[in-house]
Each structure stands twice: as C-alpha cells, then as structure tokens.
Amino acid sequence: MNIYKLKICMVGEPGVGKTSLIKRYVYGVFSEIISKRWEPTYTKKR
C-alpha cells in the first residue's frame, strides 16, 4: 500500500470558517469563539 504525504493549503475570505473546519477535522472540536484574525494555523493529521 502506498502512503501519500499531502500538504493542504486552505485559503479564503476572512471569517468564512477555515480555522474552524481545520480544527474540526484534525482535533474533532468546534468552538463558537472567534479565533484571532490573520493568525495562520498549522496542524498535522496522520
């Protein structure tokens, strides 16, 4: 079986839910609290 390492870059308008989507997928959590604006988010999921 081949194992692929992918890097995904999420870009979009401010406040559309990019960080929320990433945190939901990687950590399984969703927060209504607005994250700090313009803060890049780097996460890793195996």
Ligand SMILES: Nc1nc2c(ncn2[C@@H]2O[C@H](COP(=O)(O)OP(=O)(O)OP(=O)(O)O)[C@@H](O)[C@H]2O)c(=O)[nH]1
């Ligand atoms: N109801 C609802 N709220 C959401 C959803 N996704 C994000 N939000 C809310 O929208 C707000 C902004 O979400 P962020 O994930 O911070 O958006 P972002 O695209 O990362 O914003 P920037 O980092 O400023 O570009 C937060 O208050 C989230 O809780 C969703 O699917 N449903």
Ligand SMILES: [Mg+2]
């Ligand atoms: Mg964000």
